[in-house]
Amino acid sequence: MSFIPYGKQNINQQDIDAVVSVLQSDFLTQGPVINHFENRVAEYCGAKHGVAANSATSALHLACLALGLGEGDILWTSPNTFVASANVALLCGAKVDFVDIETDSYNLSVTALEQKLLEAKSAGKLPKIVMPVHFAGQSCDMVEIAHLAKEYGFHVIEDASHAIGADYSDGKVGNCRYSDITVFSFHPVKIVTTAEGGLATTNQAELAEKMQLLRSHGVTRDVNLMNKDSEGDWYYQQIDLGLNYRMTEMQAALGLSQMDRLDQFVERRHAIAKVYLERLAELNIQLPIQKEGRRSALHLFPLQLKNEQQRRQVFDLLRQAGLGVNVHYIPVHTQPYYQNLGFQPLDFPNAENYYARAISIPLHHSMSDEDVETVIQKLQECLT
Numbered sequence: 001m002s003f004i005p006y007g008k009q010n011i012n013q014q015d016i017d018a019v020v021s022v023l024q025s026d027f028l029t030q031g032p033v034i035n036h037f038e039n040r041v042a043e044y045c046g047a048k049h050g051v052a053a054n055s056a057t058s059a060l061h062l063a064c065l066a067l068g069l070g071e072g073d074i075l076w077t078s079p080n081t082f083v084a085s086a087n088v089a090l091l092c093g094a095k096v097d098f099v100d101i102e103t104d105s106y107n108l109s110v111t112a113l114e115q116k117l118l119e120a121k122s123a124g125k126l127p128k129i130v131m132p133v134h135f136a137g138q139s140c141d142m143v144e145i146a147h148l149a150k151e152y153g154f155h156v157i158e159d160a161s162h163a164i165g166a167d168y169s170d171g172k173v174g175n176c177r178y179s180d181i182t183v184f185s186f187h188p189v190k191i192v193t194t195a196e197g198g199l200a201t202t203n204q205a206e207l208a209e210k211m212q213l214l215r216s217h218g219v220t221r222d223v224n225l226m227n228k229d230s231e232g233d234w235y236y237q238q239i240d241l242g243l244n245y246r247m248t249e250m251q252a253a254l255g256l257s258q259m260d261r262l263d264q265f266v267e268r269r270h271a272i273a274k275v276y277l278e279r280l281a282e283l284n285i286q287l288p289i290q291k292e293g294r295r296s297a298l299h300l301f302p303l304q305l306k307n308e309q310q311r312r313q314v315f316d317l318l319r320q321a322g323l324g325v326n327v328h329y330i331p332v333h334t335q336p337y338y339q340n341l342g343f344q345p346l347d348f349p350n351a352e353n354y355y356a357r358a359i360s361i362p363l364h365h366s367m368s369d370e371d372v373e374t375v376i377q378k379l380q381e382c383l384t
């Protein structure tokens, strides 16, 4: 019996040809394709600038650095995310805290955010950055978050690792109308892939330039940025402390080719989700909901079972049946590393309650209709 993973890349001949043609060209890294890819994604989203990196984690790190996050600063994010969202703040020397999630969308709760901001203000501990995570591909309430950002004076980085191709209000996620920077992931389980890779969009030229500089050692060949005249064609200056977070030309070529099919990928995910929503409705489990004014990219299809015990049972049965079900996410603050920083179990009860009952079932472009049928049948067998 074949194994159906919860997420998987879809690679066609055009993708393969694009990568091979780069391999036969003059540049494997720092060539022309990276710019094309950055422009393509920025244009798709309706943002002014795109800065690619070797992972979304790197892009999130660059975003925090570009916004000046450092020692003495605080970043808030959702506990219902991959550890990277929080880790990047610690890597900058800042502190991390979390804002609990809503029980319907499983996204960071604006009500909880507002409450926490009020308390933080009187304690003099306001965050420098808030990082909403568009869980499963559905945008957070960005209008409200942007409103609070203005009122309390924090920056916003959208962790849109799940959400390339998603819509919010009258635009694409990534247009940065309600944030400083948005970051996408191109890991193979996400919507489009570059194997490893990520990209930050922004409308602020200074932020884009800063991320470009820090992505490549803090080194520049632009004489306008140097503190004296160039000494010759070989000359460069290090003007900041940076890293090597560059994406290769092969990755950019793969991403550029994949962008041709992004809308198709999201369409197919919606078609599968529609079948799931219709056929699983009778099973007495909580299905994911779509909030008004947004269209998810549907990176994940998270179910909520009755309780932890039923989740364990159903998870094991589905795995035995060859379904690559998974659980997203173990709340970040319950990880040993974060417990050692002083976070307690039960600090963010909605995220923990959600986690205890969660299963992500397979949803991706490479699934056939028969695969979808198999998932439905196995779930019916477990739950009736």
Ligand SMILES: *Cc1c(COP(=O)(O)O)cnc(C)c1O
Pocket (backbone or CB within 6 Å): 055, 056, 057, 058, 081, 082, 084, 085, 133, 159, 161, 162, 185, 186, 187, 196, 197, 198
């Ligand atoms: C996948 C993911 C990341 C990290 O992406 P990489 O490209 O693997 O570094 C960060 N945040 C969220 C929410 C993710 O799902």
